[in-house]
Amino acid sequence: SNQFYRDTWAEVNLDHVQENLKAIKELLPKDTAVMAVVKANAYGHGDIQVAKAALDAGATSLAVALLDEGIRLREHGIEAPILVLGSTRGSDAPVAAEYGISVTVHNESYIEEALKHLKESEQQLHIHIKIDTGMGRLGIRTKEEMKDIEYILQKQNKIQVEGVFTHFAKADEEDLEHSKNQLMKFLLILHSMNSLPPMIHTSNSAAAMRLPDAYFNMVRVGIAMYGLSPSPEIKNELPVNLKPALSLYTRVKQVKQIFAGDTVSYGGTYEAKAPEWIVTLPIGYADGWIRKLSGQNVLIKGKRTPIVGRICMDQCMVRVDEPIQEDTIVTLIGTDGQEAITADELAEKLETINYEITCQLSYRIPRVYKTGGKIVDIVNPLFRK
Amino acid sequence: SNQFYRDTWAEVNLDHVQENLKAIKELLPKDTAVMAVVKANAYGHGDIQVAKAALDAGATSLAVALLDEGIRLREHGIEAPILVLGSTRGSDAPVAAEYGISVTVHNESYIEEALKHLKESEQQLHIHIKIDTGMGRLGIRTKEEMKDIEYILQKQNKIQVEGVFTHFAKADEEDLEHSKNQLMKFLLILHSMNSLPPMIHTSNSAAAMRLPDAYFNMVRVGIAMYGLSPSPEIKNELPVNLKPALSLYTRVKQVKQIFAGDTVSYGGTYEAKAPEWIVTLPIGYADGWIRKLSGQNVLIKGKRTPIVGRICMDQCMVRVDEPIQEDTIVTLIGTDGQEAITADELAEKLETINYEITCQLSYRIPRVYKTGGKIVDIVNPLFRK
Ligand SMILES: Cc1ncc(COP(=O)(O)O)c(CN[C@H](C)C(=O)O)c1O
Ligand SMILES: Cc1ncc(COP(=O)(O)O)c(CN[C@H](C)C(=O)O)c1O
Numbered sequence: 090s091n092q093f094y095r096d097t098w099a100e101v102n103l104d105h106v107q108e109n110l111k112a113i114k115e116l117l118p119k120d121t122a123v124m125a126v127v128k129a130n131a132y133g134h135g136d137i138q139v140a141k142a143a144l145d146a147g148a149t150s151l152a153v154a155l156l157d158e159g160i161r162l163r164e165h166g167i168e169a170p171i172l173v174l175g176s177t178r179g180s181d182a183p184v185a186a187e188y189g190i191s192v193t194v195h196n197e198s199y200i201e202e203a204l205k206h207l208k209e210s211e212q213q214l215h216i217h218i219k220i221d222t223g224m225g226r227l228g229i230r231t232k233e234e235m236k237d238i239e240y241i242l243q244k245q246n247k248i249q250v251e252g253v254f255t256h257f258a259k260a261d262e263e264d265l266e267h268s269k270n271q272l273m274k275f276l277l278i279l280h281s282m283n284s285l286p287p288m289i290h291t292s293n294s295a296a297a298m299r300l301p302d303a304y305f306n307m308v309r310v311g312i313a314m315y316g317l318s319p320s321p322e323i324k325n326e327l328p329v330n331l332k333p334a335l336s337l338y339t340r341v342k343q344v345k346q347i348f349a350g351d352t353v354s355y356g357g358t359y360e361a362k363a364p365e366w367i368v369t370l371p372i373g374y375a376d377g378w379i380r381k382l383s384g385q386n387v388l389i390k391g392k393r394t395p396i397v398g399r400i401c402m403d404q405c406m407v408r409v410d411e412p413i414q415e416d417t418i419v420t421l422i423g424t425d426g427q428e429a430i431t432a433d434e435l436a437e438k439l440e441t442i443n444y445e446i447t448c449q450l451s452y453r454i455p456r457v458y459k460t461g462g463k464i465v466d467i468v469n470p471l472f473r474k
Numbered sequence: 475s476n477q478f479y480r481d482t483w484a485e486v487n488l489d490h491v492q493e494n495l496k497a498i499k500e501l502l503p504k505d506t507a508v509m510a511v512v513k514a515n516a517y518g519h520g521d522i523q524v525a526k527a528a529l530d531a532g533a534t535s536l537a538v539a540l541l542d543e544g545i546r547l548r549e550h551g552i553e554a555p556i557l558v559l560g561s562t563r564g565s566d567a568p569v570a571a572e573y574g575i576s577v578t579v580h581n582e583s584y585i586e587e588a589l590k591h592l593k594e595s596e597q598q599l600h601i602h603i604k605i606d607t608g609m610g611r612l613g614i615r616t617k618e619e620m621k622d623i624e625y626i627l628q629k630q631n632k633i634q635v636e637g638v639f640t641h642f643a644k645a646d647e648e649d650l651e652h653s654k655n656q657l658m659k660f661l662l663i664l665h666s667m668n669s670l671p672p673m674i675h676t677s678n679s680a681a682a683m684r685l686p687d688a689y690f691n692m693v694r695v696g697i698a699m700y701g702l703s704p705s706p707e708i709k710n711e712l713p714v715n716l717k718p719a720l721s722l723y724t725r726v727k728q729v730k731q732i733f734a735g736d737t738v739s740y741g742g743t744y745e746a747k748a749p750e751w752i753v754t755l756p757i758g759y760a761d762g763w764i765r766k767l768s769g770q771n772v773l774i775k776g777k778r779t780p781i782v783g784r785i786c787m788d789q790c791m792v793r794v795d796e797p798i799q800e801d802t803i804v805t806l807i808g809t810d811g812q813e814a815i816t817a818d819e820l821a822e823k824l825e826t827i828n829y830e831i832t833c834q835l836s837y838r839i840p841r842v843y844k845t846g847g848k849i850v851d852i853v854n855p856l857f858r859k
Contacts, residue, residue: 094541129760154788156479225738353610375514403539473858
């Protein structure tokens, strides 16, 4: 269902998703494709809607973290190529093959296991071989490992190599030295291969905007598509004007006066020094509006207003200067008049990255999708069966 | 669907939920009912399954934070009384009435609005009046407000008062002085009422275990039902032996050797000083395994093992002393041999409360339900349509 009965919601501007993606495409040579990274529910923005918008805007394939996420896209009618970037079980190879979902391979043993299970399978499994050139995460690290994989693959026809890739650890840092080293290691292993698969890719958003040497024939774009900078460090030198796609809103609930000595919320950590107006907002840490955001500002009628006391599971309280109409809109992420609160601001406050801010917005927050200023879709995940 | 294709899952022991609830019931007089608090997806444990287990174990009603959460329970066949503890819109009063879901009322204007919308409604709306006795959150604060509400209700028959309640801000602190003050304020307003509704309730888990004067005829039990202490402060003086219901597991993925100077994860913040074994775990911050948990231990074969480098969106890395079998089970929350990692330990590390730890486990983590040591249900929220 697309109904929701609470006064907290995230608004996702699909035009911005598309504009960001097109702006990045502008930077790339014509033959470099864009894979839209929609893992983690499209970084909290909503996987199905973002995937469709991205494909419409020129992305030719999608990346997810889990086979489950890929299947979810297929079950919602998405037919574009999908790559699972994370690890999958060899025993699930037939499922991936059946859904036409490509998987990442990072060792020989996966292939052995997959081949066992693919015996009865009618569909070929498509794989991308992952090379770890300095991320210290999934991926093979040597030419020998690549040789072994090529050897075992050469004797069979159930698995087809569709791509080879790596991932940068520091493409979002001022200094691109480490990324260039990673690129070199990638090239060395690449050039040891007997034959190259059709898709070769290395770049995340940061590299797609900053390291043309790493384009090959595809880039994998996540954070920039959502209109956020890969890091604060490079924010001011990006070649595109990214437009944040997500805003977060709630509404003023009870407006009440409290008096000197009265406290607010659990533990009574906030105490009024004089008569004050306190407003309850229906959003809390179970929505991903985490407890550490206590003290953070929100925007009410274009003014910054502080959260007082501890953030509760489903609610938090702010102090306002004067009584205010119930149901007034409150902006938690987004723009109101001259003021804006960005995911970057929240990330800085929480000593984390903007990626985590949007990912953290929970299943309990309905997502409202807009195109051309109009609502085109609403998802309330609570009402999925 | 109840399939999942990733190697990370939460296990919820429904026997523990029931044992905790029964142990609390033992403390209460026979005529004090238990309302099981299953808001926020049952604090991350799974609303439907926990609600059913709690009702089976003697709870007579359920509490949620949002009308949406109540509707979700009804749509899954749950017929027990449900109370929405948070704010709802007056315009949604007919929806609440139709689903037989009781709502919390914290001002007169809600009632006026609700009455307007209930005109055409066949069903009566049941409400609980909330009194703010010191939480500084939702609720009326004076006898005058109560009088006004009683007055407006007296002239109509669409809305029926089913309960009156308050909520403690510090029942989980050593010193119960503040709670006793809240109780006093509650009694004063209560005794000013023309007539008392059938249900009077004030106690959360902490008060249910520590403040018999506050029992009235119902207590609202959340955290203790999940087997967690309302605070570290009172953990050692609780009259019941709480059994944590949730464990969190993943499996070892690629096991690889890295060498002196090699770094792990984004930013290369962790550097090996000698040859070391690094294992990738398929869980990351989009699962609620948040970035600040970097450095935290996990349990592998009964041993504490540290997370090294930054936690990624879908993965994190740990350092092990020697190579280890792929797919070995890793315990993130729970017991392995002599060692245990509790939600309390994670909360302490994150400077937060155990409530937030379990709430944060995201929609991406499948929940596996056990009773009598056997799997009775599996939920993979990704496959809800
Ligand atoms: C293999 C891979 N490719 C491409 C991307 C897209 O990165 P970006 O959002 O910076 O464009 C990611 C994202 N990674 C996340 C952030 C992680 O693993 O933590 C990735 O893991
Ligand atoms: C009105 C109300 N009653 C009862 C409970 C159950 O509390 P406990 O889990 O301590 O038994 C809660 C939980 N509150 C959460 C924790 C909050 O508002 O942050 C509540 O808001």
